[in-house]
Structures are given as structure tokens and as C-alpha cells.
Amino acid sequence: AQSVTQLDSHVSVSEGTPVLLRCNYSSSYSPSLFWYVQHPNKGLQLLLKYTSAATLVKGINGFEAEFKKSETSFHLTKPSAHMSDAAEYFCVVSRAGGGADGLTFGKGTHLIIQP
Amino acid sequence: DAGVIQSPRHEVTEMGQEVTLRCKPISGHDYLFWYRQTMMRGLELLIYFNNNVPIDDSGMPEDRFSAKMPNASFSTLKIQPSEPRDSAVYFCASRRMGLGYTFGSGTRLTVV
Numbered sequence: 692a693q694s695v696t697q698l699d700s701h702v703s704v705s706e707g708t709p710v711l712l713r714c715n716y717s718s719s720y721s722p723s724l725f726w727y728v729q730h731p732n733k734g735l736q737l738l739l740k741y742t743s744a745a746t747l748v749k750g751i752n753g754f755e756a757e758f759k760k761s762e763t764s765f766h767l768t769k770p771s772a773h774m775s776d777a778a779e780y781f782c783v784v785s786r787a788g789g790g791a792d793g794l795t796f797g798k799g800t801h802l803i804i805q806p
Numbered sequence: 807d808a809g810v811i812q813s814p815r816h817e818v819t820e821m822g823q824e825v826t827l828r829c830k831p832i833s834g835h836d837y838l839f840w841y842r843q844t845m846m847r848g849l850e851l852l853i854y855f856n857n858n859v860p861i862d863d864s865g866m867p868e869d870r871f872s873a874k875m876p877n878a879s880f881s882t883l884k885i886q887p888s889e890p891r892d893s894a895v896y897f898c899a900s901r902r903m904g905l906g907y908t909f910g911s912g913t914r915l916t917v918v
Contacts, residue, residue, distance in 0.1 A: 727909075734911035735897065781849065794839070794899075794907060796849035 693718040693784045697797035705805045710754075710769040712800045714782030717763060724765045725783040725794070726756055735781070741765065752776070777804045812898050812910035819917055824886040827913045830879055831900030835908075840873055840883050841897040843912070849897070855881065888917045 698713040716722060726738040739750025746758045752775075756767045765782060782797040811830040819825050831838045839854040853863040858875045866873070870889070875881040885892055898910045 725907075732914075735899075735909040737906060740906060794841075794851065796841075798848045 693720070693722065693795050695782050695784050695795055695797035697780075697782050697800050699800050700798065701801045701803065703803040703805060704772050706774055707771050710767070710772045710776065710802065712767040712780050712782075712802065714765045714767065714797060715763050716765060716782070716784045718784055723785045724756075724758060725785070726750065726754070726765075726767050727781045727783060727796075729779045729781065729799075731778070738767070738780075772802075772804050774804050774806065777802055810898055810900050810908050810910035812896075812913050814913060815911065816914045817916070819888055819915075821889055821917055822887045823917075824884065825888045825892075825915060825917075827883040827896050827898075827915070829881045829883070829898030829910060831881070831898070832908055833879065835900035835902045835905075836878075837901045837903070838875060838881050839899040839901075839907070840881070841899065843895040843897060844893075852883070852896075885915075888915075890917045893917050 694717050696715045702712060704710055724741040727735045728738050729735050738754050739748045739756055741748045741758045749755045754767055754769045756765050758765050779799045779801050781799050783794045785794045810832055813828045817825060836857050840852040841849050842852055843849045850865055852865045853873045854861055855875045858878055871885055873883045893916050895912045895914050897912045899907045901907045
């Protein structure tokens with residue numbers, strides 16, 4: 692069994708300041724972890740993924756996430772927020788290497804960027 | 807590579823009508839997934855196929871929902887009869903073992 696908890700339903704930051712979106716997971720298996728972004732009325736776009744290689748994962752648009760097994764966390768960060776980052780972000784877990792279970796999504800964090 | 811293609815993008819139908827959502831996965835991908843997104847429940851896996859065979863349909867909410875994959879390049883999700891609580895965005899995704907998932911743009915279904 693696996694689950695994902697996104698600790699904040701909404702995060703608001705000012706443009707140019709750092710972004711931190713928090714995610715904790717639980718998994719009976721060695722997990723693969725992902726962050727997806729969904730802009731309003733758009734589909735899901737993969738930001739980055741962790742698949743048991745380097746624990747610090749760099750993604751698109753300046754985002755990165757660090758896998759911390761001891762804390763069962765996979766928080767998403769960006770040094771400087773841009774207005775175009777305003778969107779819904781989903782932390783996702785799946786069994787490593789397996790498509791057999793599909794993906795388990797967190798509830799999402801709505802990122803608001805203040806000008 | 808055109809990605810995962812879903813149709814229609816938007817569907818508005820009356821309660822009781824049959825609705826069919828369509829998905830064309832990426833060529834060579836052997837897994838196909840149907841997800842539903844609502845405000846209340848977030849993103850939920852409804853069903854997935856491997857090599858056109860349904861593997862796990864435990865997420866399908868009730869018998870009104872059915873999904874088929876007659877060949878490797880086409881899948882449908884059907885709701886009959888539709889109800890207002892079925893209103894949601896339905897996503898299709900595909901992947902090849904060992905590679906990442908690719909999502910379609912979704913179908914926004916409104917049942918009035």
C-alpha cells in the first residue's frame with residue numbers, strides 16, 4: 692500500500708521569493724516519487740521524478756526536490772518564484788519500476804504567487 | 807510524438823445519457839490508465855490496462871462505468887447512464903515499463 696500527504700492545500704509566496712511545497716509519503720515498497728504541475732484548465736505535466744538514483748532531483752523550470760528516506764519526505768523547492776509558477780502541484784508515488792499499481796496522487800497544493 | 811490524445815476536450819450532457827470518452831495512448835506504451843479528478847476527491851485511478859488487458863478496475867465507482875481497450879492504440883471509458891455526480895475531469899495516461907507516465911489533456915465532463 693502507498694499513500695501521499697501534501698501538507699499544505701494552499702501556499703502563497705511573493706514573486707522572487709523561495710517556494711517550498713511539502714510532501715510526505717508512505718510505501719510498502721521502494722518508491723518512485725514524482726511532482727506534477729497542473730495549470731488552470733490544462734493537463735498534468737511532469738516536473739521531476741525520483742527513481743532511486745540521486746536523492747536530489749532537478750526538474751524543469753528551476754524546480755528541484757530532495758528524497759529523504761529517514762523523513763519519508765519529498766519536498767519541492769524553487770529558489771525564486773515566478774508569476775508563471777502559479778498552478779496546482781501534485782506529489783505522486785508509485786512502486787519503483789512498476790506500472791502495475793498506477794500512480795497514487797496527493798490532494799494537491801495550490802501555489803499562489805503575489806506580485 | 808503527438809502525446810496521449812483524449813477526446814472530446816469538453817462534454818456537456820444531460821443526466822441519464824450515455825457518455826463515451828476516448829483515449830489514444832502513445833505508440834509503444836503498454837500500460838494505459840484512466841484517472842478522474844474532482845475537487846472533493848482529487849485524482850483517483852479508475853482502471854488500468856496492460857497490453858490491452860484490464861488489470862485492476864477496483865477504482866471504477868460503480869457498474870455504470872465501463873472501460874475497454876480493443877487494441878493498443880485506442881481505449882474508451884463509458885458512463886451509462888450518466889449522473890451529475892460524474893461531473894469531473896477524466897485523464898488518460900500511458901507509459902512503457904521503466905519509463906515515465908504521459909498524461910493526456912483531459913476531458914472535462916459536465917452532467918446537467
